[in-house]
Amino acid sequence: MLVPGKTSGRAGIADVARLAGVSIGTASKALNDRGQLREETRARVQAAAEQLGFIPSSVATSLLTGRTFTVGLIMTDHHGRFSLPVLHGAEDALGWAETLAFVCDTRDDPIREQHYVRSLLGRRVDGIIVAGRRAEARPPLITRAPVPVVYAFARSADEGDCSVVTDEEGGAVLAIEHLVRTGRRRIAHVTGPHGHASAIARVAGVSRALRAAGLEPVGDPWYGGWSEVWGRFAAAALTREHPDVDAVFCGSDTIARGVADGLRESGRRVPEDVALVGVDNWAPIAEECRPPLTSVDLNLREVGRQAGRLLLQAIENGHTPGVHSVDCQLVVRSSSAPASGRT
Amino acid sequence: MLVPGKTSGRAGIADVARLAGVSIGTASKALNDRGQLREETRARVQAAAEQLGFIPSSVATSLLTGRTFTVGLIMTDHHGRFSLPVLHGAEDALGWAETLAFVCDTRDDPIREQHYVRSLLGRRVDGIIVAGRRAEARPPLITRAPVPVVYAFARSADEGDCSVVTDEEGGAVLAIEHLVRTGRRRIAHVTGPHGHASAIARVAGVSRALRAAGLEPVGDPWYGGWSEVWGRFAAAALTREHPDVDAVFCGSDTIARGVADGLRESGRRVPEDVALVGVDNWAPIAEECRPPLTSVDLNLREVGRQAGRLLLQAIENGHTPGVHSVDCQLVVRSSSAPASGRT
DNA sequence: GCGGTTGAGGAAAAGGGTTTCCGCCGGTAG
DNA sequence: CTACCGGCGGAAACCCTTTTCCTCAACCGC
Numbered sequence: 059m060l061v062p063g064k065t066s067g068r069a070g071i072a073d074v075a076r077l078a079g080v081s082i083g084t085a086s087k088a089l090n091d092r093g094q095l096r097e098e099t100r101a102r103v104q105a106a107a108e109q110l111g112f113i114p115s116s117v118a119t120s121l122l123t124g125r126t127f128t129v130g131l132i133m134t135d136h137h138g139r140f141s142l143p144v145l146h147g148a149e150d151a152l153g154w155a156e157t158l159a160f161v162c163d164t165r166d167d168p169i170r171e172q173h174y175v176r177s178l179l180g181r182r183v184d185g186i187i188v189a190g191r192r193a194e195a196r197p198p199l200i201t202r203a204p205v206p207v208v209y210a211f212a213r214s215a216d217e218g219d220c221s222v223v224t225d226e227e228g229g230a231v232l233a234i235e236h237l238v239r240t241g242r243r244r245i246a247h248v249t250g251p252h253g254h255a256s257a258i259a260r261v262a263g264v265s266r267a268l269r270a271a272g273l274e275p276v277g278d279p280w281y282g283g284w285s286e287v288w289g290r291f292a293a294a295a296l297t298r299e300h301p302d303v304d305a306v307f308c309g310s311d312t313i314a315r316g317v318a319d320g321l322r323e324s325g326r327r328v329p330e331d332v333a334l335v336g337v338d339n340w341a342p343i344a345e346e347c348r349p350p351l352t353s354v355d356l357n358l359r360e361v362g363r364q365a366g367r368l369l370l371q372a373i374e375n376g377h378t379p380g381v382h383s384v385d386c387q388l389v390v391r392s393s394s395a396p397a398s399g400r401t
Numbered sequence: 402m403l404v405p406g407k408t409s410g411r412a413g414i415a416d417v418a419r420l421a422g423v424s425i426g427t428a429s430k431a432l433n434d435r436g437q438l439r440e441e442t443r444a445r446v447q448a449a450a451e452q453l454g455f456i457p458s459s460v461a462t463s464l465l466t467g468r469t470f471t472v473g474l475i476m477t478d479h480h481g482r483f484s485l486p487v488l489h490g491a492e493d494a495l496g497w498a499e500t501l502a503f504v505c506d507t508r509d510d511p512i513r514e515q516h517y518v519r520s521l522l523g524r525r526v527d528g529i530i531v532a533g534r535r536a537e538a539r540p541p542l543i544t545r546a547p548v549p550v551v552y553a554f555a556r557s558a559d560e561g562d563c564s565v566v567t568d569e570e571g572g573a574v575l576a577i578e579h580l581v582r583t584g585r586r587r588i589a590h591v592t593g594p595h596g597h598a599s600a601i602a603r604v605a606g607v608s609r610a611l612r613a614a615g616l617e618p619v620g621d622p623w624y625g626g627w628s629e630v631w632g633r634f635a636a637a638a639l640t641r642e643h644p645d646v647d648a649v650f651c652g653s654d655t656i657a658r659g660v661a662d663g664l665r666e667s668g669r670r671v672p673e674d675v676a677l678v679g680v681d682n683w684a685p686i687a688e689e690c691r692p693p694l695t696s697v698d699l700n701l702r703e704v705g706r707q708a709g710r711l712l713l714q715a716i717e718n719g720h721t722p723g724v725h726s727v728d729c730q731l732v733v734r735s736s737s738a739p740a741s742g743r744t
Numbered sequence: 745g746c747g748g749t750t751g752a753g754g755a756a757a758a759g760g761g762t763t764t765c766c767g768c769c770g771g772t773a774g
Numbered sequence: 775c776t777a778c779c780g781g782c783g784g785a786a787a788c789c790c791t792t793t794t795c796c797t798c799a800a801c802c803g804c
Binding site: 423424425426427430436437438439442461462463464465466467 | 780781782783784785786788789790791
Binding site: 080081082083084087093094095096099118120121122123124 | 750751752753754755756758759760761
């Protein structure tokens with residue numbers, strides 16, 4: 059039942075106070091368990107608030123305290139394959155509904171990005187998270203931002219900023235160690251475009267892990283694209299040039315799926331003849347692959363969680379510069395089962 | 402250069418006014434092109450604002466005007482395949498950065514949802530969009546909401562609410578008409594689980610379109626799951642039971658991809674022997690399919706755009722109840738090219 | 745009986761803008 | 775010379791809630 063009281067049509071604390079027969083200040087104290095009030099008064103006020111469906115305006119308290127319990131989340135990959143898990147992680151860290159996130163999709167347009175930043179700043183967000191896939195370190199969002207900024211997944215070029223990234227090199231090491239452990243010896247690496255930062259990091263991990271295991275790589279890394287077509291092509295070429303290959307580590311699940319199809323069509327069995335590991339652990343690809351694909355999970359949700367935690371920390375205690383790294387995780391499916399007769 | 406003026410560390414309009422040598426009221430008028438001021442004064446104030454990097458706090462104006470230029474976007478499908486395009490469309494309608502959206506992922510948990518709703522209401526959002534895939538109409542978010550609510554893609558069970566949905570039945574008609582137009586006569590339909598609302602709508606569309614074309618369906622609709630495995634299985638069974646089939650309309654791109662693989666492995670060529678159309682137009686699947694897949698696009702972005710527009714309209718002029726339908730769009734790729742020798 | 749103490753609740757300021765209303769000043773017309 | 779008017783800019787109210795400070799009354803002990 060609406061009370062004709064205030065302009066907005068919504069009950070304000072003044073309406074609650076009037077209904078309970080107390081002053082505004084007293085009502086506030088009753089609702090926030092502050093001050094010294096008789097229990098009876100407190101209950102009366104709370105009943106009144108309940109009856110009116112009173113929800114306090116955080117706009118007013120924000121104005122008062124200077125904190126909005128609001129952050130901006132800027133994403134640059136509009137399909138959300140990378141930003142969404144980051145958002146989920148951030149939500150975890152920010153507490154369900156404790157702090158809410160304005161999500162802004164820049165569509166990789168710097169003008170739009172600046173618009174959004176200005177808008178966020180005008181709304182007095184407590185901080186900003188910049189999420190999104192980008193091979194290289196990205197230019198800082200803004201110089202001398204009046205609120206903390208944390209970069210998630212895409213790291214800032216400015217070392218004084220705070221970034222959270224995945225340890226892609228470590229992820230590659232994980233994959234190779236797994237293959238070696240399951241008895242593979244002739245391991246090839248098929249990946250994305252030459253010069254792509256992710257490709258570079260993973261190649262480095264592959265070299266390191268192979269060296270540590272005392273193995274020679276099977277040819278140079280195969281650079282191409284991130285597509286299935288490339289994977290199929292590479293599989294055909296690979297089996298032709300290196301018939302003894304017994305495992306392929308792929309720079310993405312998409313490539314790996316192409317490789318799986320290519321191998322099957324060249325008469326190789328997966329995993330019996332050749333084991334396969336991808337990267338991304340992207341369910342619709344990895345799980346539908348024939349056979350289901352072992353994959354390196356980039357742990358993006360944890361990246362988001364860390365970013366959220368660091369942001370909160372920066373808001374409360376000040377800036378924590380540096381690059382924070384999150385480990386990858388290997389998700390084992392059947393594509394890398396040990397070949398029969400091996401360890 | 403920070404001015405020691407105010408508490409927050411950020412320049413306020415008082416700082417600007419002081420620097421420009423005018424009163425606060427005058428400064429406000431100068432910055433908002435309001436009132437009668439000498440051009441010189443206006444310029445002086447604007448220069449001061451520029452120098453201080455002044456960004457007005459929309460918290461303050463929101464408190465004053467009662468409008469926050471903020472909406473809530475509640476999503477229920479956490480992979481975002483459906484909600485994200487809706488978000489993008491909504492962003493289009495809300496104007497880049499004019500109105501920002503709090504994005505809340507409920508993970509299909511009603512408790513979390515209520516938390517978020519309360520939080521949004523406390524933040525005095527101007528309206529709420531509920532997005533997300535759900536087969537059936539969903540229960541209303543809240544009864545007697547103090548702000549307008551628009552349901553996007555998942556429609557509300559309450560007819561008095563405002564919902565925007567895609568015309569899934571119409572999408573199926575589009576697909577069948579396309580197949581008929583390119584000379585196919587023996588058209589089968591492979592879809593998801595029996596009883597699923599989307600499956601039901603599409604089956605209805607298929608029947609209608611086939612009847613209109615004077616064709617008999619090839620057997621009953623094939624109900625199964627939304628997976629590739631099901632598609633492969635169905636393809637094998639289909640070619641066995643109906644060797645004369647020359648087209649398959651699939652309930653999703655994933656199924657269609659499975660069917661494509663299954664057909665190829667049964668010795669049928671796509672599209673020469675059998676044409677294929679999917680639903681979703683989900684790029685990573687449709688484009689990587691062999692051959693690239695013709696697909697019915699659900700036009701989710703447009704759904705989001707409509708939802709945004711309707712919400713804005715509801716905020717400004719009041720409620721517009723009813724279910725608004727958005728047409729699907731057929732995206733033609735090579736999987737449905739006319740067989741050689743046909744029209 | 746009176747001062748001190750404590751418990752309960754009210755009054756008012758604050759926070760950062762916008763807007764309305766008002767006053768001042770200079771120019772112009774009567 | 776005075777009255778009026780228009781241009782320009784300032785003072786203050788207002789939005790909603792929290793919080794601090796204050797008042798008032800009752801009760802206690804001496």
